[in-house]
Amino acid sequence: MASDGSMISGHPMSRRRWLSTAAAGGAAMLAPTLLQGQTRRRRPNVVLIVADDLGSTDLGCYGAADLPTPNLDQLAADGIRFTQFYVAAPACTASRASLLTGRHHPRILHYGVGLEREEVTLAEILRSEGYRTGIFGKWHLGVGPDVSPESQGFDEFLGFKVGAIDNYSHYFYWGTGARHALWKNDQRHAAPGHYFPDLVTDAALGFIRDNQSDPFFLYLPYNLPHYPLQPDPATATRCAGIEDPARRRYAACVATLDDCVGRVLRTLDETGLRQDTIIIFLSDHGHSEEHDSLGGGGRSTPFRGTKGTLLEGGIRVPCIASWPGHLTAGGVRTQPVPSIDWVPTLAGYCGASLDGLAVDGLSLSGLLASAAAAPTHDALHWVWQKGSAVRQGPWKLVAEGLTDVHLYNLDSDPGETTDLVSVHRNVTQRLIELRKQWVRRLSDDETVRRWYGG
Numbered sequence: 001m002a003s004d005g006s007m008i009s010g011h012p013m014s015r016r017r018w019l020s021t022a023a024a025g026g027a028a029m030l031a032p033t034l035l036q037g038q039t040r041r042r043r044p045n046v047v048l049i050v051a052d053d054l055g056s057t058d059l060g061c062y063g064a065a066d067l068p069t070p071n072l073d074q075l076a077a078d079g080i081r082f083t084q085f086y087v088a089a090p091a092c093t094a095s096r097a098s099l100l101t102g103r104h105h106p107r108i109l110h111y112g113v114g115l116e117r118e119e120v121t122l123a124e125i126l127r128s129e130g131y132r133t134g135i136f137g138k139w140h141l142g143v144g145p146d147v148s149p150e151s152q153g154f155d156e157f158l159g160f161k162v163g164a165i166d167n168y169s170h171y172f173y174w175g176t177g178a179r180h181a182l183w184k185n186d187q188r189h190a191a192p193g194h195y196f197p198d199l200v201t202d203a204a205l206g207f208i209r210d211n212q213s214d215p216f217f218l219y220l221p222y223n224l225p226h227y228p229l230q231p232d233p234a235t236a237t238r239c240a241g242i243e244d245p246a247r248r249r250y251a252a253c254v255a256t257l258d259d260c261v262g263r264v265l266r267t268l269d270e271t272g273l274r275q276d277t278i279i280i281f282l283s284d285h286g287h288s289e290e291h292d293s294l295g296g297g298g299r300s301t302p303f304r305g306t307k308g309t310l311l312e313g314g315i316r317v318p319c320i321a322s323w324p325g326h327l328t329a330g331g332v333r334t335q336p337v338p339s340i341d342w343v344p345t346l347a348g349y350c351g352a353s354l355d356g357l358a359v360d361g362l363s364l365s366g367l368l369a370s371a372a373a374a375p376t377h378d379a380l381h382w383v384w385q386k387g388s389a390v391r392q393g394p395w396k397l398v399a400e401g402l403t404d405v406h407l408y409n410l411d412s413d414p415g416e417t418t419d420l421v422s423v424h425r426n427v428t429q430r431l432i433e434l435r436k437q438w439v440r441r442l443s444d445d446e447t448v449r450r451w452y453g454g
């Protein structure tokens with residue numbers, strides 16, 4: 001997914017150079033405050049909560065009446081809910097990489113390794129402004145020391161770096177054998193028997209309490225409702241009445257996630273930090289129907305598609321933004337919004353400069369302030385494996401390779417059921433041309449050439 005390309009130009013300055021420049025700027029900014037002893041208005045905290053494989057409409061506030069999600073529903077009631085929010089890719093790593101950098105994923109991933117060491121994350125951007133940074137949960141942007149959370153701007157880390165673990169033994173099960181996968185900062189960490197969602201929520205609450213007097217960035221990528229489907233047993237009883245066993249297992253995992261988010265929200269209330277805290281919640285992509293998800297259970301109704309597809313059910317996700325006193329309570333935004341816009345938006349709210357960084361996202365501050373604001377981008381783009389998609393206005397082109405092309409009108413056909421290629425040939429050609437232009441611009445990027453083996 002990407003913008004219309006207007007911001008795609010040039011390469012970012014080297015990471016080391018940007019960080020040293022930012023550090024000098026941050027120190028210059030802080031010095032007068034310290035010297036004059038003035039009380040400056042507190043900069044907002046940022047709490048970024050990511051669900052793992054949560055379906056496009058799988059919250060009560062998105063119409064899923066059978067899922068008990070009171071805390072996330074309340075968060076939406078207290079803030080702004082997006083109805084056309086798009087992640088960068090229908091898979092974990094690419095989606096998270098773009099979310100944390102504000103850049104198109106083909107530019108920033110070293111395939112098989114992780115997020116490029118040179119990329120500058122939101123954690124680095126905010127830390128350069130004096131923020132304390134913590135990640136508790138699933139990293140999944142690389143396992144080596146050069147691509148670990150601590151090398152990408154996080155002061156504190158508790159969690160795992162791979163795609164999925166057992167929630168009690170903390171072992172990774174994919175590949176050729178089981179391996180212990182729990183880390184605390186740069187060290188292996190043993191906590192056998194401790195339920196992982198509770199472990200990371202406890203760490204998050206400690207982080208909030210420890211940083212009450214200074215701004216912080218708390219990144220909470222939960223591993224729920226991702227398989228293995230291991231909900232909190234007590235929470236699961238609340239979903240016992242759901243007839244379909246796959247939906248029941250999935251619902252219990254979503255309810256467990258909602259309980260964890262509720263604990264974070266209560267702690268922000270108890271510490272008096274809620275008014276000073278921007279909370280963003282989103283899913284990393286649509287629900288899974290992979291073999292290990294035991295029949296799925298997630299839904300994207302009225303959309304079609306799942307994790308791994310560029311149909312709406314793969315890339316359109318729930319997203320909520322809350323900042324009491326700053327963002328309208330109970331607001332709804334219907335404009336198409338890409339996840340790359342959060343980095344410039346949050347950097348702006350936190351007073352952080354992006355000078356020298358070639359960020360592809362655009363600030364949502366105008367759109368958050370006004371429901372009538374124009375969309376931030378003229379067109380959105382996605383590329384995933386051999387597939388690609390372009391959205392402009394109501395039109396969406398979905399292609400597999402260069403010749404298998406489909407056109408849908410999302411206003412009249414959100415389920416992407418009626419292919420209009422033969423009816424609207426001009427629109428089809430226009431979107432194909434937009435895709436060509438975008439790929440051409442991306443192809444100038446060295447990382448993209450590596451991604452595609454060019």
Ligand SMILES: [Ca+2]
Nearest residue numbers: 052053092284
């Ligand atoms: Ca995922």
